[in-house]
Amino acid sequence: MAIVATVAAAALSLLGTGVAAAGTGPIPRGTSSTSAGKAGTEAGNPSSTAAQTAGVCSDAYQIGTTSYVYRGTDQIASVKQFYSPSCKQNYGYVWVWQSFLDKNITFDLTVGVWSYDRNSLVGKRTVFGTHSQEFWGNAANTITECTSGYGQIYITNEPNYEVRTDKRCA
DSSP: OOOOOOSSHHHHHTTTTOOOOTTOSOOOTTOOOGGGTTOOOTTOOTTSHHHHHHTOOTTOEEEEEEEEEEETTEEEEEEEEEEETTTTEEEEEEEEOHHHHTTTOOEEEEEEEEETTTTEEEEEEEEEEEOOSEEEOOOBOOTTSOEEEEEEEEOTTSOOEEEEOOOBOO
């Protein structure tokens, strides 16, 4: 049976009464994407070709933790949530690991921002029959809501592999 796991849900529970706020705090140091140019990266490059095609604002940076998608015991993708201060939007991000892509398995992928306030996926983008590596969701106007980055991989005749990042609230 496939194991779908998230990493870091417990981290916020250890903070007691506080819940991380979406889009708050300083921009993390060392997050400049200029050295990556238009290439995608596991860390997420808002200047990549895929990000620009999705309309991601170039100042977007990761908020919260990274979660991982597992197929059995194999880690096959990472999921993140990004925030753009200039556009005041959140974005979901999924990076599929090369070790999984090397298996040449066709999959469908959905990425977006899960809104706990709406109990729905916002900024949803779905790609069918792909072998790609980098996926950005559409802009999600959710910065005043409790959110998580969301990613789901579907392989024919297998269960959905889905994960959310840590919950962040405005």
